[in-house]
Amino acid sequence: MLELDGLRKLYGDRIALDGVTFSVRPGELYGFVGTNGAGKTTTMRITLGVLEPDAGTVRFQGKPVDTPTRRRFGYMPEERGLYPKMRVGDQLRYLAELHGMTRRDAATATKYWMERLSVAERAEDRVEALSLGNQQRVQLAAALVHHPAVLVLDEPFSGLDPVGVDNLAEVLRERAAEGVPVVFSSHQLELVERLCDSIGIIYRGRMVATGTVDELRASRAERGLRVGTDAAAGWADGLAGVESAEYGARTTLILTADADDQAILDAARALGPVREFTPLRPSLADLFREAVADHDSDGDGDGNSDGDGESGGRSGNQARTGTKASATGDQASAGSHSVAASLTSDEASAGSRSDTAASLTSGEASGHAGADESSGTANLIGGQRGDQAGADPDSAAPTDQQGASA
């Protein structure tokens, strides 16, 4: 079990994490979602020891995580971290050996993962010559090549084509089936909903919801119902448990949590035949927006109300609209898809990603230096950095491949 307990992190006087706590069981696929700047990358970097928390601990199998244990982790940093001048095959072998594999095992694992992630034919190419999507695949191979006991992946799906997405989803399921705790962040909420056993929603450095999607659904204050009836508009007004009703070809009702849907069915049937009676299941995107909106309306003064916070506020407003719109439309099908899609595209277009990227780059520098936040680095990035420190292959330092996640 991977346990994150009370992680707290400040950048200057900005609270980036405020008591982040969650755990990932062996074999569990855990989706870590949140608005831009919510604290996902910071959490993952602390988990990997790239960054020191101000408080809190990370435990694996009941023990605080130390450097030898972390070497068994597979980490894909958001900012990516490959040596651009190094050939794909050489790079993966090198990283596998850094993680303690024998030369022969490293070669076998490299071959396997290059084939598995469909980059085998690029083995002799330098990383910089690959498309961003293929660089991403190599980066994933780098996280997987040493057969890690834990997987922590920061936006592993961004930049992959649909075949690559399916391929990676299958790989993650397999790793989990082997008992590996897998945690990954993503803004692709439909994918997270489809793939993950559990989900954690972080907002402004705090966990605002965690559980299975069904548990998150069950915790909602209201639910939706679609009723196909010829009864005249207004038929559901005033019924117990009906918060609002929208009349059209079908009636869409928003119910209170304790509403008696059978009583509503009886009321509808008393007025004529009922052709449809469908509970509306909110998508993860709806739940996400609702959780964020709820948290926004708490008026929390956590000191983290910078541009990222505004980004969250914007999402919060959308959350209300999105949730209602979904609950009052065909949200079980196309409606919820478009909500998820718009969330992703809105966030992508909000421009806060590049801001975060810039922050991450500077954070990376401090991460490399262990706990010494004043030192910079131009060498190594991400999880590999820590391990690679001191080892200096003759290729140039890896560039920051932000573009791969854009």
Ligand SMILES: Nc1ncnc2c1ncn2[C@@H]1O[C@H](COP(=O)(O)OP(=O)(O)OP(=O)(O)O)[C@@H](O)[C@H]1O
């Ligand atoms: N090195 C840094 N220096 C100062 N502030 C930072 C640094 N790194 C992150 N932050 C701030 O910490 C907060 C959390 O950032 P983080 O990158 O963890 O968010 P995120 O959830 O990964 O965002 P995104 O979805 O945009 O990648 C943000 O307010 C960010 O601006």
